Amino acid sequence: MLFVREEMSFDSVMLVIQTGSGLIQLLLGVLCLLAGTFAARQSFRRWFLHHPERYEHFLPYAAFRLVLPTVSLGCMLLSILIWNWLTHSRPHLLPLFTAMLFWLGVIRLFTAVMRQALPQGKFERNSEHFIATVLWLGFVSWAIGFDDVMLDWLQSVSFSVGKTHLDLLTILNAMLWVSIIVVVALWVSRVIEARVMALKHMDLSLRIVFAKMARTLLIVVAVLIALPVVGIDLTVLSVFGGALGVGLGFGLQKIASNYVSGFIILLDRSIRIGDRLMVDNRVGYVTRITSRYVVLKSADGSEALVPNDALISNTVINQSYSDKAMWISLPIQVDYGTDLDQALAVLRESAAHPRVQTAPAPAAFVTAFADSGINLELGIWVKDPENGFMGLRSEIYLAIWRRFKELGIEIPYPQRDVRIVSDVAVALPGKGEQA
Template identity: 45%
Template structure:
């Protein structure tokens, strides 16, 4: 057993140990690694500079890619040196150094791809740690087997382990190979989808909704292609998927029609651009801002800060009020009533003055006062004005205008009338009271200016 373990790289290194050629191998290895360190440092600086100037921030996972430069460049240089020096002397040390260099470089490359796939938003995904641990374990196990020279025996043993799944006889080697191909093709497809989505999102000529549609369709097609390719590589006949596709169609037609409707509605919303990210909408009594448009549902953040998931079908079939406009302004009114004895022209001028100095009230178009109607208790006036960024809310602006109206009316003696009510007891009053009593509210048109307390009703 010990002879078998030391029959490969370790055995060759043990034979060369103490020979004059081992010093030359150490010198060549140190020289190539030093040169690799310098080249990797220059390459890392160049790529970091390009990321900063082009993307403004370093991409998530760039650290893993930077760490992969040194072992990969070192492995390439050592391989070149090994091919040159093997004509003059033994290269057992260089052969042994190639295994950890390319192995560690492969680990960091997989880390970079995994971080791009599972951490495109800059945060660590739950699958990322699992993928990194499994890849590290598999690569280190492969390096140990390669150094010991028993990788062929282990592969032969896995090929000899047979078991049965349904009516198919498979080996442990074919099962592990199939799982490996499925994982590789899926990760590559997800990485390509993430890269494609990044390029779309950086485009300034495409609409935001169209970007989302293209990114999701592209990612779905890449994943579908990866599944078909991996099944073909494993040896599964993909023509059997036709039966599964028919059954899936029947299931969608009956049991999954709501889910299918939500998916179709989601693509309709994104394509026809009826809703956009950041729009303030009102649907089914819920008012809030659209924060996400998913394939199956739309996320709306309410005024209280809570997020609600609304099925996309509801946004297609129900009435949706979109309170966001490309004009970014809205029209508002303020209604007030003045006494008949008041100076109407002066009151209308004060209404316009009440909008001066109020934040977000536009002076162009200018606020306009109107004499709306003649009421039972006074003259009804109305003020119309435009508010900037109306989608962010108008209640505070209207409140500020109404407060200015009240202040200006008090300062200039414009009366806001009280309701007048007269109570009369008609017929048989002498049987109830010794004298008929009539109670009337004081005539507000003859009352004191607005802001004073109403006088007590007169009795006679």
């Protein structure tokens, strides 16, 4: 009863449906399916509508997934018993429906177990329902012999490309195998990338290099495996490789240069994630390194995509190459009557801040005797330049301002001396000249 492929073919199923007995059996099958659907909806409202957290528990969820096939299968078996009792004959379609419902339950239970076994987020309900539907439709088509009809039709649609004869079945088979092999390769590359990125004792740039190389190598191997599987000779890659080389030499030269430059940057570790760079008067932090470009995020939140080739061929200022701490200066001016030793001491004291390094310690200097006052400058090393400088400058300037007010140290206004000349010499005409 569970395997009916040998008993019925697609043509025989179509012939049975065209009879009155077959239509009644089809109607009974639809009614049984509707009964299972109704029971499943009632179970959902009772178990999960107000308790969505039960989706994460395997037993309630698996039981819910089995309600529709179990109730429908029970109704179908009851229909077979009633049919045998009333007609004293064996039904043709009802055993087929029974097998379909049984395998629907098995497939739903299998996908529910898979969903529970995989990590959360890797196999959601939509994916589970899609896979279960595809597997069940595949079984239905095999059970009624519809797959033979589809295969014959796909083979009948054929055409020639040069000396190669192709049909839709070959094309779909090739697409299926290539997709499966490439997806498996990408999945393995993600697993390897996760394992490599978890190695905290290894430099981040090397981890990124190994992850990218593993993905590239796996994709190449997947293509080399997929091509012979679908019947494509690998010797055609020689022609493709020659064409690709010409394309790289002309149209794709810049792309190839960026790609190679990206691996050079990662291997020599001259630029790392989190470095503070100055590129073409733009300052920002490296947030991502890809095969083609480096993402440079500035303090205002904007992100610049700098090609890897530009970082290799041009001069790049890496302000955190050996040490991420940065030196900044805070200029200030005091009056000419100020005790400079006291003012310099105030500057050094005001630099006591959690974000300022103590070794080397903050330093204060007299930089110039200007027109309005004496120019002083406070130099500090900032531990975390990635958090910006404006807030730090403001806090230190406020501390200096408060101490200056306490000690009576004045910050001068701009001064200008204006001299007014009141006596103007008037040139009188000479004796010989007429007025």
